[in-house]
């Protein structure tokens with residue numbers, strides 16, 4: 001696919017300015033440049049036009065107008081994506097959902113929230129908590145990512161171990177298809193099995209099958225008590241084995257987050273100091289309604305950890321200490337950048353029993369290729385962020401080999417190439433490692449059925465698209 005002719009884009013711009021209002025369309029070069037990148041480090045792909053939707057009707061209008069002129073459209077929200085999903089690879093229109101940012105309603109009786117897609121995830125969490133309710137999906141980017149982006153990537157976070165991922169909380173949606181049709185899919189009730197499960201199909205569709213313009217989410221009562229401990233190990237393999245043993249013990253913490261030696265080095269002293277000798281750590285968090293029960297659970301987890309070599313377990317004494325610990329965890333990705341000039345971050349997931357093998361495999365790979373590998377992440381659900389740190393483009397051949405090997409190791413262990421960031425642009429070359437040709441072809445047929453012109457977010461997920 002080629003970038004569309006500027007004349008076609010100019011025609012789209014004129015029509016959208018007339019229909020949406022001039023303030024809802026931008027061709028300002030500085031703004032276009034901003035919309036040309038996200039958090040994937042996959043390069044710059046500036047759109048030729050940005051359209052800011054304020055309603056379902058606006059989204060329908062953008063699709064109808066742009067596609068009539070054969071101009072591609074790429075949905076974009078907060079641009080925190082790590083797989084390049086919002087990058088307009090072939091130019092055209094970036095369709096921004098940021099201005100659709102209203103929490104429409106929260107019902108404590110029905111335990112539901114109705115939100116527009118541009119609502120920041122953290123804003124919904126806070127609004128629910130103020131009413132004694134809980135929205136559990138907590139991608140570490142919750143302070144700035146949006147519910148629409150979470151829907152598209154089926155985002156998950158540390159609490160997925162106990163509470164599941166975004167898909168588990170989506171009851172229904174207003175969904176605009178690339179043809180411009182708007183469908184109300186799903187339900188408002190916890191149960192409901194009428195027709196095909198289209199929410200199941202569209203959640204995780206990475207902005208390639210349409211756009212969510214209103215979302216009905218399930219909430220749950222907020223656990224009244226939360227306790228967090230930091231378990232210190234000398235070695236990451238001991239920590240990984242301890243995580244596997246904790247999970248096999250019958251306990252279900254809400255988070256088990258792993259930090260290896262390189263990650264600890266990166267965040268040590270940034271608002272949180274690790275004890276001397278720490279070569280790996282696990283953040284273990286439990287929740288419920290009774291302090292005694294939580295203390296007992298943490299004590300049991302600590303005993304399992306000690307049996308696997310833990311040298312200490314430190315209990316956060318209050319919310320301020322808990323937040324300090326989590327703030328340190330949230331900063332790992334950025335802090336690793338300070339260790340080496342270049343970083344590539346993967347988000348593979350393996351069956352939980354295979355976590356030690358995966359980590360050992362990645363470390364050995366790094367040593368063999370002369371690269372620093374940092375592994376941290378949501379070890380409780382097997383979703384590991386394996387990062388390759390390197391000095392410059394001269395190491396790119398080794399980095400590419402390391403990436404390919406990492407994906408192979410993951411798939412051979414029964415895992416998946418992406419646990420939460422999506423395939424997008426970043427991982428489309430690896431999809432065939434995990435999925436057989438017939439399955440990929442079936443999904444491409446589905447895409448063609450829903451987006452016959454192939455103009456919605458082209459070039460994503462599948463290598464041959466676009």
Ligand SMILES: Cc1cc2nc3c(=O)[nH]c(=O)nc-3n(C[C@H](O)[C@H](O)[C@H](O)COP(=O)(O)OP(=O)(O)OC[C@H]3O[C@@H](n4cnc5c(N)ncnc54)[C@H](O)[C@@H]3O)c2cc1C
Pocket residue numbers: 038039074075076077078079080081082084085086097117138139140141144145146147148149150151152153154155156157158206207208210211212213330333420421457
């Ligand atoms: C520091 C950091 C930590 C992170 N931690 C996590 C984590 O713990 N777990 C996790 O899952 N992710 C994590 N991420 C990745 C990222 O935040 C998530 O993928 C998030 O869901 C993207 O949301 P966004 O609003 O930024 O979407 P964008 O990046 O703008 O877009 C992402 C995709 O969504 C599509 N899209 C946007 N809005 C809509 C819509 N309304 N309808 C249909 N498609 C749409 C876009 O086309 C694109 O394909 C992290 C990112 C950073 C930078």
